[in-house]
Amino acid sequence: MSILAHLRGFLLLLALLTGSLGAAAQTSVPLDPAAPTAAQRAERMSAYLADALRLNTRQTTKLRAAIEKRLESADMLNHLLFASTQEAFAAYENLDYSYYAAMGKLLTTNQFHLFMQLDEPVTPADMPVLVQRR
Numbered sequence: 001m002s003i004l005a006h007l008r009g010f011l012l013l014l015a016l017l018t019g020s021l022g023a024a025a026q027t028s029v030p031l032d033p034a035a036p037t038a039a040q041r042a043e044r045m046s047a048y049l050a051d052a053l054r055l056n057t058r059q060t061t062k063l064r065a066a067i068e069k070r071l072e073s074a075d076m077l078n079h080l081l082f083a084s085t086q087e088a089f090a091a092y093e094n095l096d097y098s099y100y101a102a103m104g105k106l107l108t109t110n111q112f113h114l115f116m117q118l119d120e121p122v123t124p125a126d127m128p129v130l131v132q133r134r
Contacts, residue, residue, distance in 0.1 A: 038075055042068035052118060053111045066102040070095060 036044075046064035049055070055063060073095050082088040104112055 038068055038071040041071055049115065049118070053107065053114055055107075055111070059106055059111075062106050063103075066099060066106065070099040 042064050045067050046060060049063060049067075050060040053059075074092070077088075077091055077095065080091075082091065103115060107115055
């Protein structure tokens with residue numbers, strides 16, 4: 001892949017992360033009409049987190065905007081073709097970094113700690129042990 005193609009991909013990613021394509025994403029129609037839009041998913045997630053973290057109105061508004069930006073950017077990245085798995089991983093990692101940095105600026109220390117616990121996926125070691133009786 002040429003340097004020009006890498007530069008074009010980097011500029012596209014940069015535009016996604018800065019939100020310049022956010023307006024275009026809001027006006028697009030989802031492929032599956034029954035699938036919720038990024039704005040609808042962000043609304044549900046922010047309502048849940050606002051309750052769980054006991055956020056004030058200002059925090060809730062900024063949280064919703066950050067979640068919507070992350071969801072829209074992730075949807076865009078899902079449709080891009082990457083030259084390698086490493087490039088795809090780096091793009092998603094940059095997206096997550098921006099999201100968590102925004103959360104760190106928005107939330108108090110205790111709220112951020114709880115947020116990280118809520119956001120952590122359940123691993124098999126955390127799951128209860130199932131015992132089969134014969």
